[in-house]
Amino acid sequence: MPVTDIAYARSFSFYLERLFQARPQRLEELALHQHLPFDVAQMQAFADWDALIEPDALMPVLRHLRQAVMARLICRDLAGHASLEEVVSTISTLAEFAVQRGLIAARHSLASFGEAIGEESGEVQELIVIAMGKLGGKELNVSSDIDLIFVYPEDGDTNGARSLSNHEYFTRLGKQLIRIISEPGADGLVFRVDMRLRPYGDSGPLVMSFAALENYLLTQGREWERYAWIKARALSGDAAALWDLVRPFVYRKYLDYGAYGAMRELHAQIRREVARRDMAANIKLGPGGIREVEFIAQVFQLIRGGREKSLQLRGTRATLGQLKALHLMEDGAIDELQQAYAFLRKLEHHLQYTDDQQTQTLPTSDDACASLAHSMGFKDWPAFMNALNLERRHVTRHFEQVFFLPAEDTQIHPLADLWRDILESSSHSAERLATLGYTEADAVARQLAAIASSQRYLQMPERSQRKFNALIPPLIEVASHQTGPDATLSRILALLEAISRRASYLALLSEYPQTLQRLASLCSASAWVSAYLTRHPILLDELLDARVLYATPDWPQLAVQLESQLAACEGDAEGKMDALRHFQHAQVFRLVAQDIAGMWTLEALSDELSRLADLVLAATLRHAWLDIAKRHTEAPRFAIIGYGKLGGKELGYVSDLDIIFLYEDEHPDAPELYARLARKMSTWLTSTTSAGVLYDIDLRLRPNGQSGLLVSTVSAFASYQTQQAWVWEHQALTRARFVAGDSAIGEAFDTIRRDVLMQKRDLAILKQEVVDMRQRMLETHPARDEDIKHARGGIIDAEFIIQALILGHAHALPALTANTGTIALLAVAAEAGLIDQTLARKAQDAYRHYRRLQHAARLNDKGGVPLSTELLGDYQAVRTLWQAVFGQTI
Template sequence: MPVNTLAHALAHSAWLRRTLAADPELAAELPARLHAPFTRAEMSERYAAFAVADEAMLKTALRRLRRALLARLIARDMEGLATLDEVMATISDFALFAVDTALAALKPELARYGRPIGDESGREQEMIVIGMGKLGGDELNVSSDIDLIFIYPESGETDGNRKISNHEYFTLLGKKLIAALSELTADGFVFRVDMRLRPYGDSGPLVMSYAALENYLLTQGREWERYAWIKARVMTGDDAVLADLARPFVYRKYLDYNAYGAMRELYKQIQREVARRDLIDNIKLGQGGIREIEFIAQVFQLIRGGREKSLQTRSTREALARLGDMRLLEPEAVTELADSYDFLRRLEHRLMYLDDQQTQTLPVDPAQRACIATSMDCADWDAFVARLNRVRATVHRHFEQVFFLPTEEHVSHPLSGLWADIQEDGAAAQLGELGYDDAPQVMRSLAAFANSQRYRDLPTKNRQRIDALIPALIEVAAGCDGPDTTLTRILGLIEAISRRSSYIALLTEYPQTLKRLASLYSASPWVSNYLTKHPILLDELLDARVLYAEPDWPQLAAGLAHQLDEARGDVEAQMDILRHFQHAQQFRLVAQDLAGMWPLEALSDQVSLLADTVLAACVRAAWLDIGKRHVEVPKFAVIGYGKLGGKELGYGSDLDLIFLYDDPHPDAPDLYARLARKLSTWLTAATPAGILYDIDLRLRPDGAAGLLVSTVDAFANYQRGKAWLWEHQALTRARFVAGDAAVGDRFEKTRFDVLTMTRDPGSLRAEVLAMRERMRESHPPRDDDIKHAHGGIVDVEFIVQYLVLGHAWRFPELTGNLGNIALLGLAANAGLIDHELAKQAQDAYRHYRRLQHALRLQEGRKVMPDAALLVHYAQVTRLWEQVMQPGPGD
């Protein structure tokens, strides 16, 4: 290839011109190799050709290798042959190669001391080199420092003739490594090495044991260090150190909204430094620069990375993409930030190409300015500056949207004085003017909160944040129905989370959530108690689009499966994932319900689909937790009865379940019994995240005395030969819920066969009436009990069950799991009951369920049997009398 293909690169880079002029051999080979990326294999091949035998030769070999690599990178980039990804990956890969190669070459230099041996393990120790910053994220700049930390596993001493401690040995090795990379020789340098990110910074030891690092992170690690350790990457040695030590420090198990304050403070420090050093033209640190994009990605990583392991990535662009996938950032914002990052990083490289200097500051020299403008495809400097300003404005706009100032830093809330003087004369009057019904009592409640020992003992930061919150909460609660009760409930929440600074931080960082919070706390005591019990759900209030979005169950199931897979092997983590998922989805449905988005039947379908999704995920995850399983997918099914079976679940409903399997393997009975027990534990065990569901397994064959799990054949034989009539009644509201569809199909066939059996009408009626009487003995009918009242819910259910069992042999459509309302309509169409009575019973059943649902949300309230309810009771009773009257031939 002719040399003039380098014209653009040579015109842009004074360093490249000098280097090729001083190295004719490199100048001759570069055009021929220009179209090939500089790979790890080529690094190894070129290094081997130097036949390194000592420290001096090591330095020469690495520096000349760097010169060849940088020359090709500049040329490929400037000639349009290399992408940003290639440039960053190649220089990052070279840093890994240089560190690894240098360590291997330097260890023999310390042979006189012998091998470093661990006191505890008795094994030889290796130095672990951790790359930080852009090196850790494979995003290194071509002329950047590399940020390193040196650690080693165990204390001990060497086993040579001249024994020294492991700490001394690795300190010597670390110093040699730094010199091998950063010392300026006639051949230049390899990388400038920055060790200031190590514990205690410049004043700390150069190397540190695992134990010392762990102690430091636990006791003295600062918030800005969490940000730095996001990109930590083990370059040499065992990478378990990050999982064991660093990740728990960086990524908290809870949603950590304190990260906002920490990152905001770090940003302020950077901006003070920018102002002090007049770095306004610095495209990394200045406003709208690279650092702002990194901060946007990393604050979400710090907040959510402990729960969303997909955010535990070292790459800024990968993190942005995942934030877009999770809708934590809008897709348009992700695209604009990614494009801006690409522009700024390419510009950063072109600034460094000018003279191989570590700089991110725009040049003042006219010739250099012209080079930069041309290299960024702009006609002249003014056009370039205009484009750069647009990019920086875009970045800073998104930065401000993410890092807007919290409530406590705004101008004081108008009601701050009321809260500060809550016990003073006039406070009650002011509360009354705001709309509180019993203003003196509200004032006393607020004063009791302010005087409580719990509030007084809070850390100063928490108390300041609460002081900023209370005036806003007084205001939003005053605008709700029942303001007194609403504020009392919210104060209960604030008291419950007062020591959990992350939740307090969430509410102060996102003041727009307060109105949503007050609305929910006003609407329902059940909702307020649920949210107070599970404050992690406060996160659900942040984005109304997510909170009120109709659930996409296949997508949600896939996301849940992915989370469970990432946590495989950690049962406690998996159980918490399941609970967080179930609580979050149920809370979204409650919010949508209160907003009037769902008719009751559709809402019950959604609550039932949630249970189905959780059960399916439980089956899969619990089975994978069983060792020595003979198949990867269990031939096992979960069958739902009762409200789950009939898709009439409400909030907090129990699940009536049975477990079936169809597997001839000799180990199957034991394995599926273990799976059933494990499922029961996973569903009902109380963890710090709460429980999933209460379950009832008594509907299995032979009830509580029966096996926890049965084969489908045994279940079929039991239903046909031993089951009581009430068990066939229960079967009318049963369905396959989760697990192996083939096993579910066999259950459904058995169910159909049993329900379509011919039965003697008189005997059937007598048994159903006897069963209903036994229920009335234990639950005497009362008009304020809509379930057990004469003409209430149970009577409707018994009517439907009788019709199915008595007539499905003639009308098989009655076996469909359609719900009581639809089955009443089918029975009327079949001529089994009067159409008008059927319609009245359908209306009554809807009314009962709506009333039951409302009572659930307004927990503690009782039914007031008004005229409308009594009419419904009478209408259902008339249908009962018609259906249960003996017919001809009975």
């Protein structure tokens, strides 16, 4: 860095000029070291700190250190050699260093009182100095106050010759620390200390025990304090214990959309104060300023941080980066916010370099304006102001998009009087509903009236009831435009009643009125979807962003996302089980929304649902193994084999998972460990937690069925399949595949499967055994034409046909062993001349039709399908093929 850079910095900064005149040695130091950032190692080397344990000896040296740091930062930044990261991290590091050295001296000054001892633990207690605000986020500005809170773990007494209560001892310690850092002297101060963020503010005690802090947060902590505590970071003492205490106050377990209102109200107070004091030129608090960027980042943290632990960050820029990674805002919006934040923070520092004052207000004199513009890289003040205004407009636009007013604060809805009539038991409501298109208007009016008179509605908190009242009119309106408005509104009302006690869900719908249309469309299209949402209302969050809701799944990326969520729950098995459920439910909901929108063929949708199951099973296996003590290998030599719809990649939304477990491991503890793993996996998959159920599983296809071992070695499985298995078990093997786990075991299974399917069998005996098996099934599931699965000529008959063809002919036609599904294998058999091609095509068309009908019936929670000429013709086509293959009519 040339001497001219120092000269320019002196011309810009009155503070720097005064400093060099008063302390020429600071200029000499700067000339030698200005090419280097001022890191913590250089701070350590600045003085013999261990000799400075007396407060009065330490205080001037800390102030000299700050002068040296400030001189180098100002010159490096103004010369363009220091990034924003260097500036904020250097000044934050200085503050932490000063606190830690100050604590040592403060404790030394109280040595006669001994150490503070906890009355419960009997252990030495340490003051926890909590950095709040920008210091907590390691984003301190160069002339900032530092916001601190003092906490200690336990009450008790000190053990010195002169005893004090722990509270009194830590109060004295805190006061001494504040004096060391903030008392003005001949060389100024190190940092001004602001303690107003502590519980009860200025009127509260200077220090507080864990118990007192926890009680305060539980009983009196306000929404703005949640916002403040996001950035809390312990600079000393037991940081982990502190965060365990504070985290539940800051981050709710559920998606907390009520945070919008609180943050909006806090911002409105700031805006009113800015207007009252004419602070439009304040780049921190004014429109489009630094605070608005921080609010955007932090409202997403408050809403989602409890669920998405990757958002539990303290720095604004890091949080914005994570919002981008999670696709919670448009990439372009995040980029503009990052750029604006960097510009505004740089400007903030240049304002403060002038006279080392904590100011964020633009200058008014022509000379100061010209100098500031030049320091920011602009030729003149107008060019600078154009750039600044552009950045502030970007911030304002994104802020208003995030914090737009909710439904209850906008103009009165045209149907508000209809809901008011219902609340007042007016007889005219049914007529009004009829004019909106409701076909059973009287029944709809009665349902609405039942809600209005229900104890659940009447006992709602006033704020929740206002949101509920604001939601009903637009919901009546959007439902009226759907196919089947009566059923649509009924389904939505059932959902609304279910979530009415959770103010956060009401807040979500209020804050995002555009979600109501998507909600109505989904509920109109599917009774199953509305029931799914009612069971898992957390999925309402998925309606917010159409980009995410309708995005084609990127399974590798989603696998990384799931792994990150599970890793954040390390040591918490129940937390992992909930994370798996939330993830799986969200992906199912996205797929059903895409399905209803016509984005998937049925075959493609089944592939996606099967990929989801594979991913979840793989993650469950991996983390269930980590939950087993005394495991002898990092990765289990264990595999999951899928049968049935999972094996054939024909999963639907409510399909069970037919699975078996195989292992190959010579370790003496392997049988017991893998049996424990299988039981644990079954528990993780099927247990009902607060997040619901993951999958229902069926383990009866394992060797020897329900009486067999839960896990089998590969060799035992091979032996069973070749020597003991029934024909129906070989039928099941036609739709089996390796799903997750050890790939070598998966390859061994594939070999066994192929060898078993390609055994040469007596065709007549085989066909009779398949027919007999079908007959046994009919005894437990009689054939009905409305049941397309069990009807004669239905799904099972079509599958039995292809299974018999595989088992009877795969020895001569290996292509039949490919697990490509019933439709594709019918084509293989027809091309080989095993069945008539015309019959095969008709059976293929019938099978496709069956699956579409079955899928539609499940989406609308119907047990059967309506009979039609087409369906009866499909049944006949499959029956004809059955007769051709088995020589029997059905």
